[in-house]
Amino acid sequence: MTIEEAQKTVDGWIKTVGVRYFNELTNMAMLTEEVGEVARIIARRYGEQSEKESDKNKDLGDEMADVLFVLICLANQTGINLTDALQKNLDKKTKRDATRHLNNEKLH
16 A cells, blocks of 8 residues: 555545544644554563563554554645655655765664
8 A cells, every 4th residue: 555545545434434533633642642652562572661461462563553544644634645745755864864874883
């Protein structure tokens, strides 16, 4: 699925199953909550915190998909084409960081 297809699919889902988009502020709060759930799994599974028994069956991919879903909702309701935005962002990073990472001794 392309990003454009994902935006259309989420829009269709919202309009049929979800009834309507939550407002942007609600979706921003939901995005923050979903990112927190990803952070919890990463901190416990890959970081130094111990993983609680109740967290061991949490699906990191599913939690990341929740983040992506809400991000797509925000993009749709604010008129952002994520394909274009991502390409512009990659172009910016490529130009800005053309030698930055190559010259970073910490990465070698």
